Amino acid sequence: MTNIPKKLFYSATHEWVRKDEDVLTIGITDHAQTMLGDLVYVELPEPETGFETGQECAVIESVKAAADIYCPISGEIVEVNEELLQNPQVINQDPYGKGWLFRLRPFENDFTNKLLNADQYTKQVASEAH
């Protein structure tokens, strides 16, 4: 069964969001990495770049497919996980931990109502498996 931690927020496009003080950490969900399979390539955004909600901001590629990562909340990139460039399979091994993609400073403080909680995301994953 796919792992969907209760304490995180989610986007409909399978990114997870964690709030660490005033910065958000973002990655892809366990479900997303399972669907994509073994990852072979990651392209990360430049730090200090701003992105709108829903804007494409990174690319990940697996042996099966390439997928865009959409910025779940508008904000400015403050840090990216450089280790992924050398070793993208970290995302497969630890999607919610060492496999984080980037950190951003959100442009707006009240973002949680724009994201899904764990229950809502669980329902979405279930409905996709038609």
Next chain:
Amino acid sequence: MSGTIFDISKSGRSAKAQMPKGVNEKHNIPKNYLRKDKPLLPEVSELQVVRHYTNLSRKNFSIDTQFYPLGSCTMKYNPRGVHRLAFLEGFLNHHPLSLDENSQGFMACAYELQEILKVVTGMRGVSLTPMAGAQGEFAGVAMIRAYHELRGDTLRDEIIVPDAAHGTNPATAAQCGYKVIEIPTGPDGNVDIEALRKIAGPKTAGIMLTNPSTLGVFDQNIQEIAKTIHSVGGLLYYDGANLNAILGKVRPGDMGFDVMHINLHKTFATPHGGGGPGGGPVAVSERLVPFLPTPIVGKTETGFRWLTKEQCPQSIGRLSAFMGNAGIILRAYMYARLLGQEGMIRIAEYATLNANYLLTKLRKAGFTPAYPKRLASHEFIITLKNEARDLHINALDVAKRLLDYGFHAPTMYFPLLVPECLLIEPTETESKEVLDAFADTMIKILEEAKTNPELLKNAPHHLPVRRLDEVKAARELDLVYNPQLPSDV
């Protein structure tokens, strides 16, 4: 796995009888451009060359040796008679720069193919010039752009593409400078028409659709889609990849499409694979005729002649030096003539019959169709998500195990929206016996998955190479062979 030809190289050994004559003649190449060291070539006898490559060729997996149900790619038989005709000396030795009066034979064939394609697509104009499907798509969307621009309608910067589309569709739209807007597919495999209505508007330049889609189903709302797009001033692009499914039954022009490309290898059985040569003619409705890429073959009272930018000033122009790949155009023409009107209808009927026969057999044997309520068109999808959940066997394992039994694997993990999928396209050229044998093998593999899953996990067992490390292949791509010749060691 045998080694490379360099492994049997020995310094000083050569097959001089095969050497081109006159290589040591006087030349005008400046000295500083001449190489100083010997080129790195294997030094082998003629027999060694013949044996090495004959043995390699025996490892080939091809339509001439095995069933090849590669969905979306249409690996069907290319009739030998058609190759023979394209090899007639008059065609083979014809120079593309010959005068029109000396080219009437080839031009007649090309002209008639243009006419045939107009009839089967229900379109008003055809250009054979795109060198392959991808260039046909590029030409098609370039025409959409030219059409809007000529009308001064320059604010349209969006092309709508369904999430089930071939990857080339969004790539083409982006290449032509458009923003790609993705629309979802409903649970029945049709485009989500409500989502389309919300997206279509004054910024819509067009929509790119494959129908039947890559999901192997015919979009039942096509007329509604055409109406929606046309009512906002957009155009409809038909990706002709699956034209073989509907040939002679329903025409893109009648469905409301404005422009399309045709993959000659899929529908008209020209050779396929190995990267070409390809053929991607474009066909258009009345309003796009002036924009067709040149050259086109025109017919006058005194015979056939080339139409170029001079006669077609609004054309998007040339896409290559000459008109397409001549040999491919000839093969498609001859194939069309061999079949005739009645034969073309048979292509669609047998492609659809074969797909539905196989789908039904697999469904009865316990496989899960991705769209159980729909009839297949020329191809269909089964999803192995249940097997993945219950037996921990995925689509890749089944695909690899099929190789052991002498079948090429179907397309896997495409379209992306169906989990653990196999996209199976038997084509119209396979017999019932072959379909039965394939179905029996799939059933056997499903049984193995339950009783001895390791057989699948470690497949293939009987090929020259075992399971390949795809991650390593993608991460550490190494295409340059830089041998240490045995004689140097």
